[in-house]
Amino acid sequence: MENKLLTIRPMKTDEVEIAVEWAAQEGWNPGLNDAACYAKADPNGFLIGLLDEEPIATISAIRYDSTFGFIGFYIVKPEYRGKGYGIQLWNAAMKSLTGCNVGLDGVVEQQANYQKSGFQLAYSNLRYEGVAGGDVQPDAAVVPLSDVPLDAIEAYDQPFFPVQRTDFLKTWINQPHSHALGIMENDQLAGYGVIRQCRTGYKIGPLYADNAQLAERLFLALKSRADSSQPVFLDVPEVNRAAVALAEKYGMTVSFGTARMYTQNAPALPLNRLFGVTSFEIG
Structure with missing residues (x-):
């Protein structure tokens, strides 16, 4: 039948x-x-x-x-x-x-x-798993993202996604059970990231930064906001070797992987500045 x-x-x-x-x-x-x-x-x-x-x-x-x-x-x-x-x-x-x-x-x-x-x-993405928490020294360049004008956040986010996603972005960076942080350099936004609570532990995503040093400072600040008894996850493009090195420097190990695929040419994203994917589910 x-x-x-x-x-x-x-x-x-x-x-x-x-x-x-x-x-x-x-x-x-x-x-x-x-x-x-x-x-x-x-x-x-x-x-x-x-x-x-x-x-x-x-x-x-x-x-x-x-x-x-x-x-x-x-x-x-x-x-x-x-x-x-x-x-x-x-x-x-x-x-x-x-x-x-x-x-x-x-x-x-x-x-x-x-x-x-x-x-x-x-390209392939790798999900790294580690331990949340950690003590970090105060970093005056790391600020709550709520202190940064939305148009500056949108302008920074735009190269990392093929099209504008304002409604989603506003909701994502202001969701409950999360922390959204930016890092400033020469009075300009030079990176931002979000850590959110999940069914198990926390995920950091996105994690965008102008270079590996700024990404590391953001990563540590975000991770420190989470309960040290919980796991933390970071999804990184395997082609960004600095992102892979960052995860492995802090003892994170690969727990999962995906294939990022497109029906047409892959968008020209700045993968060298993309240290953490926002979401496997909607890009």
């Missing part, structure tokens, strides 16, 4: 938590406020697949503008996998991003499957 067609529709705002909860069950360790933040990126960007009114599959297809989108949260409930339901939702998500260069962070073992849908590898 053929499988039924899924009913596919955009999630309501409160349903985004379903995708986040399933991500937690998959071991992806989402942040405590990820659902609210991600919904700001594109209120219609989360799709749900229902079978007889039962949610069985989720995916995010964030359309940032007419040129760029990002796929994430592609999850099918275990008992429904291998039955053709996931591909129905995948096709709907990709159709919603028609005309866009689409990015994703896929687990490495799925790379060949994504290539069949037109994705090509740009």
